[in-house]
Amino acid sequence: MAAPDPKPRRESLRELAHLFAYVRPYRRRFYIAMVASFVSMTFGALFPFLVARLLAAAAPGLPPVVIAGLRPTLDQVAVVLIASLGIQAVLTFFSSLSFNSVGERAVVDLRQALYARLIAQPMAFFGEHRVGELSSRLSSDLAQIQDTLTFTVAQIIRQSMLLVVGLVAIAATSLQLSGIMLATVPVFMLAAVVFGRKVRRFSREAQDRLAETATVVEETLTGIANVKAFGNEAYEQRRYAAGLAGYLTVILRTARSRAALVAFIIFAIFGAIVLVLWWGGRLMQTGQLTHPQLTQFIFYTLFIGGAVSALPEIFSSVQKTLGATQRVRELLREPGEEIPRAEAVAARRLTGDVRFEAVHFRYPSRPDLPVLRGVSLDVRAGEKIALVGPSGAGKSTLTALLLRFYEPDTGALLLDGKDARELPLAAVRGNLAIVPQEVLLFGGSIRENIAYGRPGASEADIRAAAERAYCHEFIARFPEGYDTLVGERGVKLSGGQRQRLAIARALLRDPAILILDEATSSLDSESEALIQSALATLLAGRTAFIIAHRLATVRQCDRICVLESGVITETGTHAELMAAPSGTYRRFAELQFGVGA
Numbered sequence: 001m002a003a004p005d006p007k008p009r010r011e012s013l014r015e016l017a018h019l020f021a022y023v024r025p026y027r028r029r030f031y032i033a034m035v036a037s038f039v040s041m042t043f044g045a046l047f048p049f050l051v052a053r054l055l056a057a058a059a060p061g062l063p064p065v066v067i068a069g070l071r072p073t074l075d076q077v078a079v080v081l082i083a084s085l086g087i088q089a090v091l092t093f094f095s096s097l098s099f100n101s102v103g104e105r106a107v108v109d110l111r112q113a114l115y116a117r118l119i120a121q122p123m124a125f126f127g128e129h130r131v132g133e134l135s136s137r138l139s140s141d142l143a144q145i146q147d148t149l150t151f152t153v154a155q156i157i158r159q160s161m162l163l164v165v166g167l168v169a170i171a172a173t174s175l176q177l178s179g180i181m182l183a184t185v186p187v188f189m190l191a192a193v194v195f196g197r198k199v200r201r202f203s204r205e206a207q208d209r210l211a212e213t214a215t216v217v218e219e220t221l222t223g224i225a226n227v228k229a230f231g232n233e234a235y236e237q238r239r240y241a242a243g244l245a246g247y248l249t250v251i252l253r254t255a256r257s258r259a260a261l262v263a264f265i266i267f268a269i270f271g272a273i274v275l276v277l278w279w280g281g282r283l284m285q286t287g288q289l290t291h292p293q294l295t296q297f298i299f300y301t302l303f304i305g306g307a308v309s310a311l312p313e314i315f316s317s318v319q320k321t322l323g324a325t326q327r328v329r330e331l332l333r334e335p336g337e338e339i340p341r342a343e344a345v346a347a348r349r350l351t352g353d354v355r356f357e358a359v360h361f362r363y364p365s366r367p368d369l370p371v372l373r374g375v376s377l378d379v380r381a382g383e384k385i386a387l388v389g390p391s392g393a394g395k396s397t398l399t400a401l402l403l404r405f406y407e408p409d410t411g412a413l414l415l416d417g418k419d420a421r422e423l424p425l426a427a428v429r430g431n432l433a434i435v436p437q438e439v440l441l442f443g444g445s446i447r448e449n450i451a452y453g454r455p456g457a458s459e460a461d462i463r464a465a466a467e468r469a470y471c472h473e474f475i476a477r478f479p480e481g482y483d484t485l486v487g488e489r490g491v492k493l494s495g496g497q498r499q500r501l502a503i504a505r506a507l508l509r510d511p512a513i514l515i516l517d518e519a520t521s522s523l524d525s526e527s528e529a530l531i532q533s534a535l536a537t538l539l540a541g542r543t544a545f546i547i548a549h550r551l552a553t554v555r556q557c558d559r560i561c562v563l564e565s566g567v568i569t570e571t572g573t574h575a576e577l578m579a580a581p582s583g584t585y586r587r588f589a590e591l592q593f594g595v596g597a
């Protein structure tokens, strides 16, 4: 028993219809392509008719040729034939070009829509999907859809027209012979249904397998330093090979069905031709059919045969497209977050009061693990809070909630005394900036990377931010200055330089609330001093949450919160917490900073 389709056919057809919305803006060109294609087909359809006239004009003893009341000579028919071929060629050029341009444009629009929807997804979405799988949708699924829009649609129109014209023409030539020929059609239909169903099922599976292998490539290439450092090249090779082997098994099964189908169809087509020739020959023997008529019949039969044999390809391509469409539409249907707009950000400047009220939270991807278990924290505007605690305590998670990457399960986050959920997302994130532990730079120039904090910032603002973050000096030393390319993910800069660029970026953003996930890697003392000064500038006049790993930073803070297993166990200044003889902080500080004891 075949595995049931995940969705009934009619539904996936409806999804395909939705995709045609992307063709709508170009429908004028699409209609032109259809008309050009139609006219070109008409000339094509005349071909066997004209060939038969050519033969008849050449053969003595047959009834005279009459076209549109005229009696053309052999040469004249030949000229008409060539002219019709010429017209057909020109029209084919235009229709093919137009179909392609409509298809490509529609798919570019679709790609944009899909990408926009993809990056608008909430963070939880990215916890559940792998990057490789998502980028495969943008590449292979869309390539499949593109193929349909640029090529298959034209093929469907072309082949179905040829089919109709061919059928009418053979019926007009000889009804008896048409009957013989059409008797073979059920054989073709049966083959298409039986093999087609298999091909469809296998090819969806093959696409999924291929997407899995794409995930492996994506993951290893983004983490190539890790792969090499651990000497895991061979392991990754095996992982990739295993994925490909799975793909190969499925695709070969598909290929087998498809090959069997093609072989069968070719045999059946030529078998049908032999059958028709044989029967036609008998009709000629009894004088019921002339030689040119039989030739014409055979040509039209070839049209029909060509159209019918193109059907499985078209059919399987449409099937693949239905699978791709389904996945693409699934993504397009996912509700995204609102996209921040510059006006919304500017309109609502927060002062920076933050309150967590009995916040409980679990990650949606891991609902059985409580991460925050009743965190309450009241922070006045301008206050600096150090978050310390063991790994996995929930420090980063707390800042993720502040960014509204996720919503608390129960409890609330209040910003300026208002429930954060009532503020537009843009207003929340627009007032926040983050200096992450691992600074991730984009592959562009230093200028672009700083300007990422506030796209459209003026040159003077960018420079001022760089100066205040103690970046200007090292940037000025590069021959290309602010145009220096940082390399993919910033690999051409040192850790300390990257940190300071991230601080410049945050300064340019000028947020009311700052999140700083302090780097754990130690820097040389000069770099360290520069970063501490840059940070002091950055922190001035803002609320700050600092996941601190250094004593110097902790000491700058107004309050230290110790987070353990999702609850705040101690709060106070460094001095206060050190005064508690058996406090967690004291133990932590002794271990981490080597103080006290």
Ligand SMILES: Nc1ncnc2c1ncn2[C@@H]1O[C@H](COP(=O)(O)OP(=O)(O)OP(=O)(O)O)[C@@H](O)[C@H]1O
Pocket: 127, 363, 365, 366, 371, 389, 390, 391, 392, 393, 394, 395, 396, 397, 398
């Ligand atoms: N995206 C996620 N999906 C599911 N669980 C997560 C996710 N991120 C973190 N966790 C889990 O939540 C818990 C808290 O993680 P969190 O990153 O907040 O710890 P942390 O205090 O920042 O630790 P560290 O000091 O090591 O950075 C951990 O048990 C972690 O496994």
Ligand SMILES: [Mg+2]
Pocket: 395, 396, 397
């Ligand atoms: Mg963390």
